[in-house]
Amino acid sequence: MQRFLDKVVLVTGAGSGIGQASAQRIGAEGGTVFCVDLNEAAVEATVAGIVAAGGKAVGRVCDISREEDVRACVAACVEQHGSLYALINMAGVLRFDDTGQIKLAQWQKVIDVNLTGTMLLCREVLPHLLASRGSIVNAASTAALSGLPCGVAYSASKGGVLALTRSIAIEYAKRGVRANCVCPGEIKTGMTDNVEFPETMDYSLISRIVSPTGARGPEAVANVIALLASEEGAHITGEDIRVDGGTLS
């Protein structure tokens, strides 16, 4: 399939996990991938992998929680490539805290990256997506749909992503821009490899976020993201698609 031939796609979180798998998928399908991440070495490795496989990609270091970084990043993408067809907003952070003890700075960091960062990218790309009649795919989570023990900041941020995605979808529907999100659950990535729980964690509650079909790799989500971002998803907007192997069924 060459669903992204001659199309420019900006992918955040492209240095790891679901963002990286999405960038690779878009690159393999003919797209020019503008890979964005906080981690320079990781984003450069993703770019090198796409180019080595015969695709087109460039990298950009950006902290998505910083307004000026995001503004400059989207401007650079459009300046270099002339247009923008899709935004795949996968950068994010996860932490677990005892809700009775979470520090304001810990809460704020998660909200700043996952929610405010997602909004900043959406805001900056929308004028360009209006021109291309393009689309956005945001990273929500099963934590947006079901309680996550010790995940108060993360689940609030992802609930916000779900709500803002629907709002953009309805606001822009008549103007030809789509916005959807994916709700992954138990996907093996750097994020889930490095989880730390607070001492007070009740591990018997974790079974509710374990997939009955086992954890999957990030390609399982990238497949859905590519469909949503491409013309194949042309009549889908304001949707949230669980990719959780049935966890919340």
Ligand SMILES: NC(=O)c1ccc[n+]([C@@H]2O[C@H](COP(=O)([O-])OP(=O)(O)OC[C@H]3O[C@@H](n4cnc5c(N)ncnc54)[C@H](O)[C@@H]3O)[C@@H](O)[C@H]2O)c1
């Ligand atoms: N893995 C899962 O099981 C799972 C489940 C539900 C939702 N998600 C969501 O999917 C998205 C991708 O997750 P993943 O598992 O691939 O994570 P990951 O940790 O493997 O990758 C996230 C990437 O985001 C980058 N990043 C973090 N903060 C950033 C910032 N401020 N600016 C720019 N880049 C930043 C990291 O450097 C990293 O490369 C996240 O939004 C995550 O919350 C993941």
